[in-house]
Amino acid sequence: MGLKYVETVKSIVLILLVALSIILTFSIWTYSPRYETIEQFPPVDISIGDKKRIDEIIKPYKMVFNFDDALKGTTDSDKIDRIMEEITDWKITEITTVEENFTSEGISTLLRKPNRFTVFFQSEIPLSVYDSVLKIEAPTPEISFNQIVVEWKPDNTAMTVYFVSKENKKLYSAKVKAEDYQSLDNSILTVGRELQEYREVNPDSSSYLVVSVEPVETIKYTFLEDEVSINKFRDALFSDVNAVRNSQVGIHVEELADDHAMMNVYTEKKTLNYVSPNAESQELAIPSELLINTVNFVNEHGGWTDEFRFTYMDAETRSVRFRLYLHGLPVYTDSSSSAEILPKWGKNRIYSYARPYYRLNSSNPAKSEIELLPPGIDIAESLRKSDKLDIGAVEEITPGYFMKYKPGLFIMEPAWFYLINGNWNRFSPEILGGELIGLE
Template identity: 45%
Template sequence: MGLKYIEPIKSIILLLLVLMSVTFTFSIWTYAPQLDTIEQSPTVDISIGASKKVEDIIKPYKFLIKYDDSLNGTTEQEWIDHILKEMDTWKVTQLVREPNEMNKGQMKSFFEQTNQFTLFFQGEVPLPVYDEILAIVDDQLTRIPEFSFDRLVVRWNPKEIAFEAHFINRATGIHYHGKIAASDTMTSYRQIIREGEKLPAYAEVNAQDSAYLAVPAEPIIMLQSTYIQEEISPTRFRDALFNDPNAVRRSQVDATHEEFGDDHALLGVNTETKMLNFAHPAAFSGEPAAYPSDLLKDVIDSINEHGGWTDSYRFSYIKPYYRNVKFQLYIHGYPVFSEPPHTGTTEIAQYYGVNRVFRYIRPYYTLDVSLNDEEEELPSGIKIVNELMGIENFDFGTVEEITTGYIMKHDLERRIYIMEPTWFYYAKGNWVPYILQQGGGEQIGLE
């Protein structure tokens, strides 16, 4: 009798077990515990200063215009911005390369011709980057080799009121030229050519074996400015440059040096000169940059990512072989150079490696508050030329440019920066200050 019910009882027990398993599985799938909301960690703000467009960073420092009977020019930024605004309405067409490179003499003769104006750039500007400022139409940039220039000459035809552009690299002698299509040719002619007649007089330097030089014929009025020593906390750069700021260790090296570092990168801080030196060794590349235009864009983008334009800096130097790009500090439209021995403290320099920054050297001070501005008169460029040519054992033929700028003096005791108006000449790859009655200066600045 008992054996008769064993099999049904087994079936019932098995069914109950299956139902319990299904019930537990459903409960697990549908279970939603009531948990407190986890607040997201705040994002670190790495916008240190400003982000800038290419046209704010790549700017000429001098404008020179030559007529049949006069030569005029300026370094005033307001006027140069006026020129660039008008040129923004232009497009360059039919861009072609001259078959032969120009030598020093041919280049000098070219710059001496009339009915043209010249824009002077401190560094060699890759043409594909400048296309964002002065448009080059069609597919011309894709079919020509990578090319950089440091002088942009615009010629006009007085009879036809037509313009043509000439891009010249003084180091290589390579020369491209093209036609200019202006949205309103007559307006451009009035705004630039006619208005240019009102600019201060310049004089060409007629020295044998020298490069083309033109300097102001009259004394120059500049502002001597004094700024309070202000700084941006290096920890903000730490947060911007390291992948995980929380993993960074801080150490004091000595009285004026400290370091931030993790297992991959190191940030050195000089608290006296207010300079940062960041290195990420794994990003090193021994290969030259294939295209200067890509290198310059990568560097600008990397600085824009953390708003690294803390003051007015402009593109001043590029060395694709070393993947090196520099930007010069400017105030009142003039370049600022540091006083020896603290060279480089008025520059942002970057070495761009494999898909990221390899080295990054820059100031962390900022010129925010000016205590006072006083007018100061500098002698004419003609006087500077005459003195330079009179220096014994000085090879004037090595001088490639003469212009005005500032020497930045750092008064540590008073915690101020003093900007001294100064004449500079460029020779053998260096900007050299020239002060009257001292017979020259010490080499500073670029390589």
């Protein structure tokens, strides 16, 4: 009898253990811990200013029409935009190489011929970047240009587009479909004939330089000082803002740094310079990639605080320049501040980034007054008479603004500027009597 009870007890214990195991397993499967509610914060907005399209950043600064009986041109941004709206609707095909060694003499000969107009850009532009602006119905080669020449034939509907690369000494041609000739004849040439009269400075020279014969109406502006908070640039440029250390390293210099990058802020000049040393690269950049990468970088944090345009690129140093423009005219200044955004691209990311952090409220100046600049041809004649330079070395003469920065005020003075030996200089009779001064 004792053994029977033992077996019975064993069975009961076994049943209880199995039941307990089932209960525990079920409890584990169905267990749901009670977490405290975590507050959800909205994503941090690091946008500082605007994002820009390629056609807003890469823009021509001058157009010149060579008719049979007249030379007409403009630097007026609104008129140039009106013509470019027509050109960007053309269907461009059959891009081919015409000249592999296209010298300055060849360029001048091409531009001097009648029945054509020339679109001037500040720097060489990769066609594979600008094909987002033009309608190119053909494979886009890895070529660059700084002038577009459109040739038309009055006796038929044929048009040829030339892409001129002064830097690489190359000439390329392309065809435009016949149906686009109506746009040229009805709109572009009509606008072209209404432009200001222009004149060539040195008709017998190997270089082609044309300027206005009439005075240029401009506006002198005064703006109240405004600036972007440095914290916005800190948030945009540093990966962990909590790790950024802030220190005063000079009377007008602040330093923000973490273990990977550093940003100096020059409070007197209203400029900053960011550097990420580990991103430095000595590799020769591909121009199209360099330009796109730097534009995308500035777009990522909405860095276009005013109107800036592409003006220069160096694939060897991996650097790009975007100059401040005001109502379509370039802005230059002296060492008291800066009028350029200067990114350098490194290993898959930005290496250095120098720029102003002031902001112009261009639609709401504190003061404005009309000011007439003398004709460009008068400036050319004054330069010709100067014993301080060779007029043959002058590459360009164009109107613009000289920015004077005073605490609390930005004063934009209209002036003529000339390009010589790769540097822009402000024209003034006083300066011509002394040393040439390069501008920022």
